[in-house]
Amino acid sequence: MFLTNLLLKKAKSKLIMVQMESAVTGHTFNKIRERLADKLEILRFDPHIQRISLYREKKKIRSM
Structure with a gap:
């Protein structure tokens, strides 16, 4: 593996x-x-029931 590949590694987003x-x-x-x-x-x-309801996280879509 080349040294440049290690130095240019992409950082994870927050x-x-x-x-x-x-x-x-x-x-x-x-x-x-x-x-x-x-x-x-x-x-x-x-908007479907015209009331406040509980929303839960379903899945990750992408990094920002």
Whole structure:
């Protein structure tokens, strides 16, 4: 392995984009969070039922 490959190694980003899913209807949206933070659970307005519902982190989409 060449020394330049070691020196030019890409650093990990501090942020990641995750997909949030409603526990009630399955409605999804994307949110950005820190890589080292715990998985997100938030209350947010759900347009399908016109009420506030719980959203949980479903999966990681990409690094930012």
